[in-house]
Amino acid sequence: MLIAQAPGEKEDKEGRMFIGPSGKVLDKLLTKAGVSREEIYMTNLIKCMLPKYRKPRQDEIKACSYYLNEEIKLINPEVLVPLGYYATHYIFEKYGISLPSKEEFSSVFDKLFLAKDKKILPLPHPATLLYNPELKPDLIKSYRKLGVLLTDCKWYPVCPMRSFYEEGKLDRKWIELYCKGDWESCVRYQMEEEGKVHPDWMLPDGSLDDKLRKEIKHGDNHLQLFFYERYQESYHSLLQMFYTLLFSQYHSSPIRSIKTSILSSASLIDIFSVTYFHH
Numbered sequence: 001m002l003i004a005q006a007p008g009e010k011e012d013k014e015g016r017m018f019i020g021p022s023g024k025v026l027d028k029l030l031t032k033a034g035v036s037r038e039e040i041y042m043t044n045l046i047k048c049m050l051p052k053y054r055k056p057r058q059d060e061i062k063a064c065s066y067y068l069n070e071e072i073k074l075i076n077p078e079v080l081v082p083l084g085y086y087a088t089h090y091i092f093e094k095y096g097i098s099l100p101s102k103e104e105f106s107s108v109f110d111k112l113f114l115a116k117d118k119k120i121l122p123l124p125h126p127a128t129l130l131y132n133p134e135l136k137p138d139l140i141k142s143y144r145k146l147g148v149l150l151t152d153c154k155w156y157p158v159c160p161m162r163s164f165y166e167e168g169k170l171d172r173k174w175i176e177l178y179c180k181g182d183w184e185s186c187v188r189y190q191m192e193e194e195g196k197v198h199p200d201w202m203l204p205d206g207s208l209d210d211k212l213r214k215e216i217k218h219g220d221n222h223l224q225l226f227f228y229e230r231y232q233e234s235y236h237s238l239l240q241m242f243y244t245l246l247f248s249q250y251h252s253s254p255i256r257s258i259k260t261s262i263l264s265s266a267s268l269i270d271i272f273s274v275t276y277f278h279h
């Protein structure tokens with residue numbers, strides 16, 4: 001559900017969302033993100049046009065919020081996307097998310113938040129581009145997240161984070177915010193895309209979780225842990241070398257014999273395959 005601030009003149013007359021100049025900008029941003037209008041429910045925080053496009057007052061927000069709250073109840077969207085300062089401010093207050101100062105407010109844009117059963121993705125209002133066309137690349141990047149949120153991360157079926165979550169060892173927020181949310185911001189995902197390996201106990205924000213590491217100590221991946229702890233500095237390059245060798249297309253006899261000896265070594269496969277096949 002996209003929540004804009006208030007209708008413009010044309011929208012107010014016709015009772016339709018985003019049909020004026022901001023609407024044209026929004027359509028272009030959605031097209032770039034690979035999202036169609038039909039996939040989104042659109043509404044406003046304030047239900048009537050504000051005289052001379054002035055900022056909304058608190059009493060106006062209070063009067064109109066009843067309708068917005070009812071819409072949220074009826075539509076029950078999984079993701080709320082407030083556009084601009086006022087809509088974001090209202091939604092943050094409604095869901096008890098702490099608000100940054102006005103000066104730092106733009107830091108919340110493009111970030112995914114989790115509150116109760118809702119994901120909240122504040123975005124800059126498309127009208128921003130009418131006044132600041134130089135921000136076009138930034139807004140294209142921001143709105144791209146809408147396309148990202150429409151699918152789960154492609155690694156989810158085989159990701160260790162999924163196993164940890166299903167075993168009750170990982171908080172739901174990691175899955176909702178990353179695996180079924182903004183997976184493009186996941187450090188594990190980014191490393192994977194760059195062909196970099198990482199330990200199974202690395203969380204989506206890139207931090208290493210000691211509790212998960214201990215779980216692995218008692219689980220199947222103990223040899224991976226053993227190597228990671230002892231040879232941390234060279235662990236990544238060792239693994240890269242191993243994968244390159246094992247899955248290379250070179251079939252010269254020395255490489256073939258190395259591959260054969262690797263494949264015949266159950267312990268080495270145990271050490272490395274867990275990392276490879278989990279991702």
Ligand code: SF4
Nearest residue numbers: 153156159179186189
């Ligand atoms: S943890 Fe990251 S890489 Fe793994 S499924 Fe979630 S988003 Fe994808």
